[in-house]
């Protein structure tokens with residue numbers, strides 16, 4: 001658990017100091033449900049490495065993220081979804097630890113993703 005920051009909410013979630021609804025954990029990444037979901041299943045995938053912005057992340061950590069997102073999309077069965085990623089306050093980043101949003105777009109009639 002090197003590379004984590006003491007004063008970061010998401011680093012605390014990785015360490016288990018703040019509870020989260022975990023979906024998948026790998027050696028390099030951690031995926032959990034967003035506390036304020038934009039749709040059912042809204043998930044955040046984060047590296048186990050404290051960096052604020054995507055370009056500051058080592059390639060090895062970056063490369064682990066999308067396969068995790070792919071596994072979750074398949075597991076929860078969402079066919080339509082957005083992957084979003086904000087870098088910096090001007091780009092609406094609120095939590096300053098790199099994170100990827102997986103936001104399912106449920107079918108309007110069935111409610112299924």
Ligand code: 5GP
Pocket residue numbers: 009018020021032033034035036037044085086092093094095096
């Ligand atoms: P951003 O605007 O930085 O891209 O998105 C930050 C996301 O983190 C928001 O969707 C917000 O709901 C989520 N979030 C902030 N604090 C917590 C928390 O303590 N736990 C969880 N599960 N999600 C959080």
Ligand code: ZN
Pocket residue numbers: 004005008009010011012049050051096097
């Ligand atoms: Zn952090």
